[in-house]
Amino acid sequence: xxxxxxxxxxxxxxxxxxxxxxxxxxxxxxxxxxxxxxxxxxxxxxxxxxxxxxxxxxxxxxxxxxxxxxxxxxxxxxxxxxxxxxxxxxxxxxxxxxxxxxxxxxxxxxxxxxxxxxxxxxxxxxxxxxxxxxxxxxxxxxxxxxxxxxxxxxxxxxxxxxxxxxxxxxxxxxxxxxxxxxxxxxxxxxxxxxxxxxxxxxxxxxxxxxxxxxxxxxxxxxxxxxxxxxxxxxxxxxxxxxxxxxx
Amino acid sequence: xxxxxxxxxxxxxxxxxxxxxxxxxxxxxxxxxxxxxxxxxxxxxxxxxxxxxxxxxxxxxxxxxxxxxxxxxxxxxxxxxxxxxxxxxxxxxxxxxxxxxxxxxxxxxxxxxxxxxxxxxxxxxxxxxxxxxxxxxxxxxxxxxxxxxxxxxxxxxxxxxxxxxxxxxxxxxxxxxxxxxxxxxxxxxxxxxxxxxxxxxxxxxxxxxxxxxxxxxxxxxxxxxxxxxxxxxxxxxxxxxxxxxxxxxxxxxxxxxxxxxxxxxxxxxxxxxxxxxxxxxxxxxxxxxxxxxxxxxxxxxxxxxxxxxxxxxxxxxxxxxxxxxxxxxxxxxxxxxxxxxxxxxxxxxxxxxxxxxxxxxxxxxxxxxxxxxxxxxxxxxxxxxxxxxxxxxxxxxxxxxxxxxxxxxxxxxxxxxxxxxxxxxxxxxxxxxxxxxxxxxxxxxxxxxxxxxxxxxxxxxxxxxxxxxxxxxxxxxxxxxxxxxxxxxxxxxxxxxxxxxxxxxxxxxxxxxxxxxxxxxxxxxxxxxxxxxxxxxxxxxxxxxxxxxxxxxxxxxxxxxxxxxxxxxxxxxxxxxxxxxxxxxxxxxxxxxxxxxxxxxxxxxxxxxxxxxxxxxxxxxxxxxxxxxxxxxxxxxxxxxxxxxxxxxxxxxxxxxxxxxxxxxxxxxxxxxxxxxxxxxxxxxxxxxxxxxxxxxxxxxxxxxxxxxx
Numbered sequence: 004x005x006x007x008x009x010x011x012x013x014x015x016x017x018x019x020x021x022x023x024x025x026x027x028x029x030x031x032x033x034x035x036x037x038x039x040x041x042x043x044x045x046x047x048x049x050x051x052x053x054x055x056x057x058x059x060x061x062x063x064x065x066x067x068x069x070x071x072x073x074x075x076x077x078x079x080x081x082x083x084x085x086x087x088x089x090x091x092x093x094x095x096x097x098x099x100x101x102x103x104x105x106x107x108x109x110x111x112x113x114x115x116x117x118x119x120x121x122x123x124x125x126x127x128x129x130x131x132x133x134x135x136x137x138x139x140x141x142x143x144x145x146x147x148x149x150x151x152x153x154x155x156x157x158x159x160x161x162x163x164x165x166x167x168x169x170x171x172x173x174x175x176x177x178x179x180x181x182x183x184x185x186x187x188x189x190x191x192x193x194x195x196x197x198x199x200x201x202x203x204x205x206x207x208x209x210x211x212x213x214x215x216x217x218x219x220x221x222x223x224x225x226x227x228x229x230x231x232x233x234x235x236x237x238x239x240x241x242x243x244x245x246x247x248x249x250x
Numbered sequence: 251x252x253x254x255x256x257x258x259x260x261x262x263x264x265x266x267x268x269x270x271x272x273x274x275x276x277x278x279x280x281x282x283x284x285x286x287x288x289x290x291x292x293x294x295x296x297x298x299x300x301x302x303x304x305x306x307x308x309x310x311x312x313x314x315x316x317x318x319x320x321x322x323x324x325x326x327x328x329x330x331x332x333x334x335x336x337x338x339x340x341x342x343x344x345x346x347x348x349x350x351x352x353x354x355x356x357x358x359x360x361x362x363x364x365x366x367x368x369x370x371x372x373x374x375x376x377x378x379x380x381x382x383x384x385x386x387x388x389x390x391x392x393x394x395x396x397x398x399x400x401x402x403x404x405x406x407x408x409x410x411x412x413x414x415x416x417x418x419x420x421x422x423x424x425x426x427x428x429x430x431x432x433x434x435x436x437x438x439x440x441x442x443x444x445x446x447x448x449x450x451x452x453x454x455x456x457x458x459x460x461x462x463x464x465x466x467x468x469x470x471x472x473x474x475x476x477x478x479x480x481x482x483x484x485x486x487x488x489x490x491x492x493x494x495x496x497x498x499x500x501x502x503x504x505x506x507x508x509x510x511x512x513x514x515x516x517x518x519x520x521x522x523x524x525x526x527x528x529x530x531x532x533x534x535x536x537x538x539x540x541x542x543x544x545x546x547x548x549x550x551x552x553x554x555x556x557x558x559x560x561x562x563x564x565x566x567x568x569x570x571x572x573x574x575x576x577x578x579x580x581x582x583x584x585x586x587x588x589x590x591x592x593x594x595x596x597x598x599x600x601x602x603x604x605x606x607x608x609x610x611x612x613x614x615x616x617x618x619x620x621x622x623x624x625x626x627x628x629x630x631x632x633x634x635x636x637x638x639x640x641x642x643x644x645x646x647x648x649x650x651x652x653x654x655x656x657x658x659x660x661x662x663x664x665x666x667x668x669x670x671x672x673x674x675x676x677x678x679x680x681x682x683x684x685x686x687x688x689x690x691x692x693x694x695x696x697x698x699x700x701x702x703x704x705x706x707x708x709x710x711x712x713x714x715x716x717x718x719x720x721x722x723x724x725x726x727x728x729x730x731x732x733x734x735x736x737x738x739x740x741x742x743x744x745x746x747x748x749x750x751x752x753x754x755x756x757x758x759x760x761x762x763x764x765x766x767x768x769x770x771x772x773x774x775x776x777x778x779x780x781x782x783x784x785x786x787x788x789x790x791x792x793x794x795x796x797x798x799x800x801x802x803x804x805x806x807x808x809x810x811x812x813x814x815x816x817x818x819x820x821x822x823x824x825x826x827x828x829x830x831x832x833x834x835x836x837x838x839x840x841x842x843x844x845x846x847x848x849x850x851x852x853x854x855x856x857x858x859x860x861x862x863x864x865x866x867x868x869x870x871x872x873x874x875x876x877x878x879x880x881x882x883x884x885x886x887x888x889x890x891x892x893x894x895x896x897x898x899x900x901x902x903x904x905x906x907x908x909x910x911x912x913x914x915x916x917x918x919x920x921x922x923x924x925x926x927x928x929x930x931x932x933x934x935x936x937x938x939x940x941x942x943x944x945x946x947x948x949x950x951x952x953x954x955x956x957x958x959x960x
Contacts, residue, residue, distance in 0.1 A: 037638055039647035114434045116400045116411075122435055124398040124411040131469075133400035133409070135434060144401045148468040150414045153476075163649075165610055167641040172473070175361045176420070177457055178334055184455040186344035186384075188335045200452030201405050205471035210638060210649045214470030218403035220453035 032151040033130055036068040037209025038247045040166050043069055046242040064117050066129045068149040070244035071206075071213055073136060075113065093138060099239060102232035106222035107138035115244075126150055132244075141223040144216040145240065164207040169237050171230055174201040199228040206237050215240070288490065289352035290330070291509050293480050293501065296355050297337040301773040302370055303358050304477040304534075307500040310465075311481040314394040315441050317419065317463055318381055321489025326382040326389070330482060332356040333378040333458045343458030344384040352509050353486075355479040357464075364473055366579040369534040375475045376418070376464020377482065381447045386459050387423045389447045394485070399436045402427060406450040410438060415476065420462035423448035510777065510788035534578035537824050539585050542574050544661060544822060550574065551630070551655040558590065558655060567594040569602070571630075571655055583607050591618060591632055591653060598622055604653055606636045611643035618653065628657040670818075670842070673854050679717045680848040683727040684734030686841075686855075687741055688848045690723035699724045704744065707874055708737055710866070710885055731855045732888040735863020736870055738841060742831060743871060752831035756815070756823060759844070760801035764794070771795040775802065804847035814846040815839070837864065858896045862888045 038047065046069075075092050091109035115134040117123045123131075131148040164170075181189035204215035215237055219227035226232050294303030318328040330353035335343050337359075358365060358373030365373045381389035397412035406427060408419045422445030430444050438444060449455040463482070467474040480501040484494035487507070495502045535557065538544060547559030557575040562568070573588035584590070584607060593602010604618035618634030633652040640646045673681075680688040693699050705711065705726060710733025716726040728734040743751055748758040748768050761768045770781030770791060775798055777791035785791040799808060806823045807813020815823040818839040823829075831837040838860055845853040855863075866888040872881035883893075892899035 035650050037647055037649055040638060040640075041646050042640075116398060116435050118435065121437065122398045124400075125413040126411075131411075131414075133411070135401050135403075142401075142403045144403065144409075144470075146400070146469045146471070148414070148472075150468065152414070152467045152472070152474055163606070163608075163638075165608065165639045165641045165643065166646050168610075170364075170471075172363050174451075175363055176451060176462060178336075178359075178361055180334060180336065180343075182343050182449075182456055182458060184449065186342055186449070186458050188341045188343055201403070201407065203470050203473075205473065209647070212469060212471045214472070216401070216403070216407075216470055218405045218407065220404050224452075 033067075033127070034149045034151055034210060036149045036211050036245075036247075037166070038069065040209040042166065042208055043242050047247075050246060064120060064123070064128045066132060066245035067248035068130065068132070068147055068211060068245055069209060069242040070115070070132050070134070071145055071147060071208065071240045072113070072134050072243035073111075073239060074241055074243070075110070092136075096236070096239060100226070100232050100235045102226045102229045103236075104138075104141055104219075104223035104226055106140035111136040111138045111143075113137075138223075140220045141226065142216075142218040143236075144218070145213060146216075147211055147213045149211060163210070164205075164212060166207055166209060168205075168207045169234050170205040171233060172203050172205070173199055174203075200224060202227050202233060204233060204237050206240065213240075287351070288487070288492070288507050289509050290483055290507060291352055291354045292503070293355050293477070293483075294358075295510075295776065296357070296359050297332055297779075298360070299772055299778070301776075302360070302368065302373065303355050304367055304369070304479075305774065306477055307480050307502075308477070309480045309484050309494075309496045309499060309501050310476050311395070311478070312484065312494075312496055312499070313440075314481050314485045315392065316482060316485040316489050317391055317394050317461060318379060318447070319390045319392055319443075320382070320486065322491050323489075327351075328382060328389075328486070329353055329380045330355070330377050330479065330486075331380065332359055333380070333460045333462075334359070335458075346384055349380050349383050353483070357475075357477060357479055365475060366473060366577075367475060367477060367534065369578065371534075371579060375466075376462060376478055378458075379461045379463055379482075380459070381461070384459055386455075387426055387446045387448045390443045391419055391422055391426075391445045391447060391461055393417075393438045393440055393442050393444055396440045397438060399432055399434050399438060402432060402434055404453050406445070406448075406453075408432065408444060410444070415465055415467045416470070417465045418463070419444060421448055421450050421457055421460060422446055423450060424453075510782075510792055535575050536578050536581040538575050538822055539573060539581075539588055541585075542572060542588055544574065545820065547572070547574065547661045549660045550658040552658050553590070553653060553655050556580070557658065559661070560655075562595075567596055569593055569595045569600060571653075580607075583609060587613055593618070593632075600630060600632050602632075604632060604634055604636070604651070606651070608639065608643075610641070611639050616651070618651075620653075630655045670852055670857070672856055673852060676854055678849045679719060679725050680845070681854050683715075683717050683725050684731055685716075685725050685728055685737065686734050686845040686848065686853065687738045688719075688725055689737065689741060690719060690721075690725050692721070692723040701726060704740060704874060705737065708733070708740070708870060709882065710734075710736060729885060730889055731859045732863040732866050733885065735841070735855065735860050736867035736888070738844070739864050739867025740871055740874075742841070743867070744875060752837075754829050754831060754840070755826050756802060756805045756829075757798075757825040760798045760805060760825075763801050764797035766794045766798050771798055775799050775808070801847065805843055812847075815843040817846070817852075818842045834861070858891055858894070858898055861896070862891070862894055865894065 073092055073096075092111060093103070093107045093109045097103040113134060113136055115132055117128060117132070120128040127150070130150050131146070133144060133146040136143040136145070200219045202217050204217065206213045206215055217227055217233060217236070226236070293307050294305035296303035316328065318326070320326045320328045329349055329351060331348070332338075332354070333343060335341055338345070338348055340348070356374055356377050358368035358370065360370075361372060361374045363372060363375055365371065365375060393410055394417060395412050397410040397417070399408065400411045400416065401407070401409045404424065406420065406422050406424055408422065408427060410417050410419070426446035426448065427444065432438070432444050447459060447461050449457050449459050451457040463478065465476045465478055466472070467476065484496050484501055487494045492507070495504045535555070542559065544559065546561055548562045549560045551558045551560055551571065553571065554577070556573055556577045558571045559574040561570040561572060569592075570589050571591040573584045573590060576584050576588075587605070589605065591600075591602055591604045593600055599619065599621050601619045603615040606614045606616055608614070614637065616634045616636040618632040620630065620632035622630050631652060631654050633650065635648045636651045637645045638647040638649050676682050680686050689705070691699050691701050691705075710729045712727040712729055716724045719725055728737060742749075742754065742759075746754070746759060746762045748761050749755070758768065761771075767781075767784070770778060770784060771794070772778050775795050777785075777788060777795050781791040781794065782788050785794060802808035802825055803811020804814060806815050806825055808825065813822075829836050829840050831840060838857060841860070842853050869881045869883065872878040887893055891897075
């Protein structure tokens with residue numbers, strides 16, 4: 004079994020769904036991911052009509068939570084509200100987001116973990132995912148997890164965000180200090196440096212809160228600096244893989 | 251001069267970077283060879299204020315190795331600590347002096363990142379770690395545990411997942427990650443090199459040379475970051491062959507290496523018993539909600555780390571779980587409507603309505619039912635199906651919701667007003683002397699004990715009377731109980747520091763009683779930087795704050811202390827609660843709290859005598875401080891309930907009046923003094939005061955000015 008992740012440039016579903024593979028048992032409790040959210044209904048409808056021969060290879064992973072991502076060419080998961088699939092992803096995002104960087108590659112290199120049970124990192128395979136969309140000067144990392152968290156982090160009813168809500172948080176490592184390559188700190192009087200090159204977006208869908216980490220480099224900073232653009236970008240996410248686990 | 255120093259440091263840095271033979275600068279070599287001894291601050295003791303940090307000592311990851319190659323195998327060190335120069339007073343973030351012990355927690359230091367585990371609700375997600383020295387792209391970073399690489403961004407954030415959590419390593423050089431052969435989807439082994447320490451942020455070098463390290467549960471969007479410092483300290487010690495000091499899942503205090511741990515006092519050391527393996531350790535819990543009465547509960551329970559109260563009516567079977575001390579993170583959400591579940595218990599089955607909180611859409615109820623788990627009474631689980639809402643507050647499905655409550659403790663019945671039974675005897679020095687606050691005066695350099703004027707001029711003082719305490723201090727004796735109350739009133743109104751006359755907080759009174767400046771101790775009553783600087787010793791600063799802790803333990807029950815205030819107020823009193831002693835009941839409750847702290851039991855005076863003593867104290871303040879010559883009445887006046895229209899007037903049950911010492915006239919309830927006698931007594935009081943003043947002048951000129959009146 005290859006330890007390297009499969010690189011997929013098209014829809015994830017075909018490679019990520021698995022049927023019948025033996026799974027180890029895991030004691031970890033799993034949250035109901037909330038498949039009955041109307042946000043997923045269009046996707047589920049198409050899933051039910053998907054021909055059986057589209058099942059993934061035997062070493063794939065069957066996701067029991069909605070895997071969010073961008074509609075890429077050939078992906079079966081585009082929801083009703085998603086833009087029509089056609090043309091490179093970058094061009095479609097550009098049409099929806101004014102700040103979409105020109106330096107972004109036309110189509111991203113998409114990597115999703117886990118793609119095999121060996122990559123499940125000790126958790127039940129298919130209960131979590133991390134997908135990276137690499138556009139060159141910009142990476143977007145999307146992760147989701149339906150494992151119940153440690154008690155200290157338990158999200159009870161009092162904290163559950165509404166489906167569709169979006170929160171942004173910037174890394175802010177230097178706390179406004181402006182530091183050059185040698186570590187010299189800008190003298191007093193220099194305005195605090197606003198770090199906006201990496202932002203983590205909390206995106207609630209169904210019963211889960213997904214993470215969308217947007218990492219901007221030279222040429223793409225304006226995207227990371229624009230909250231409306233990041234909200235619009237998040238709004239482009241659709242379910243691209245996953246299927247409710249049988250009861 | 252500053253520019254020259256900076257230039258010198260820059261030169262030194264240049265030398266480090268180009269030095270041949272492994273490039274180890276002389277100072278770094280000597281550092282490694284001499285082997286500086288490990289020192290570290292306690293978890294949660296962060297800059298700029300320790301009360302911003304997570305104080306918990308739970309070692310969440312007991313099997314980690316340290317993320318840099320350090321320890322006895324390599325002889326290399328690493329230093330956990332803030333990378334922000336603003337906390338170090340330097341303007342070079344890679345200053346070699348910063349690569350040094352002691353290590354210090356810096357999770358939760360001020361940042362804009364929402365961090366639920368941090369007391370402030372925001373802060374740094376993890377810790378920053380400096381390597382053995384300040385060389386760039388040189389020191390190997392290793393995986394703390396085995397896992398799968400889930401992402402690598404060009405900002406060089408490497409994420410490695412293990413089980414249900416993910417560890418993040420930030421700011422390594424891109425080349426070093428490539429050199430390590432790291433790619434998304436790789437399985438990595440514990441200890442495997444994954445890169446080298448550098449300064450990358452936003453694809454270029456623009457932070458100090460350090461490794462940012464953190465770990466979170468679930469998805470990145472949930473923001474559930476672990477407190478990693480205790481786990482890292484334990485791993486660091488193991489790497490050096492030092493026992494990691496992990497017991498019962500927690501990092502125990504290590505006097506040999508933990509800064510300021512020696513001399514830790516009551517209430518600040520971990521409990522000697524088995525520590526709970528609770529993942530709630532370190533989770534910030536709010537103070538009791540203001541609109542929730544602890545006395546309405548039969549027991550306290552834990553729910554997702556919040557402390558809940560159970561209201562139970564056994565006649566009707568009604569049961570309610572109510573937020574009492576919620577997690578800080580949800581305090582604002584639940585404060586206005588703290589009842590999480592309300593229903594009935596029928597034969598062990600709970601049925602009722604649970605609450606779904608939503609700031610945006612308003613709170614909604616959903617039916618829940620359940621029972622005591624496993625037939626035990628120590629755990630209750632209630633489950634139901636709640637609506638899922640979208641951001642427009644429309645219902646978009648349902649979600650199963652389980653609420654689990656774990657028993658913590660019973661709540662002893664506490665009537666709102668505790669019956670005060672006056673002890674029939676007098677045992678302690680404060681009781682015998684009627685100096686209920688045990689105001690004490692210590693010998694000066696010449697060995698002479700001198701009372702301060704406010705006390706020596708007090709007409710209720712027994713001249714030459716008093717008791718010597720175990721430290722050689724004099725606890726002066728008062729003639730009557732009312733005089734004892736009066737002098738305590740004078741102390742609280744005129745002598746107590748850090749308070750605003752009769753508007754006090756328990757914390758400020760404790761500082762005043764202990765003689766410790768409030769700036770010396772933080773909100774958790776741990777020494778501040780200012781306190782350590784003033785004391786010139788972390789241990790001395792700790793001892794000072796422990797004095798304050800001692801009072802707060804007795805007053806309000808800090809750290810499991812006696813907490814007499816609960817007896818008298820009928821509820822918990824917080825350390826920063828503002829109490830107005832101008833209000834009669836508050837004064838009675840608080841002063842009893844202070845008296846009881848000194849005697850260890852209920853005060854030996856009743857309410858009526860207290861009120862008369864308060865009047866006497868206020869009159870004396872007018873007389874002594876405000877120079878109102880006729881403000882004071884004769885001592886006997888304050889012992890007569892009839893002069894205050896008190897219920898016991900004429901009943902013969904007025905509190906006992908004991909007059910000792912100078913043989914002044916004595917009366918008990920019912921007998922009034924005539925105008926002439928009253929006038930004579932007042933003049934006698936004034937004359938005595940003047941005589942006392944003259945006596946002091948005659949006694950000598952070296953009158954002590956030291957105010958050691960506690």
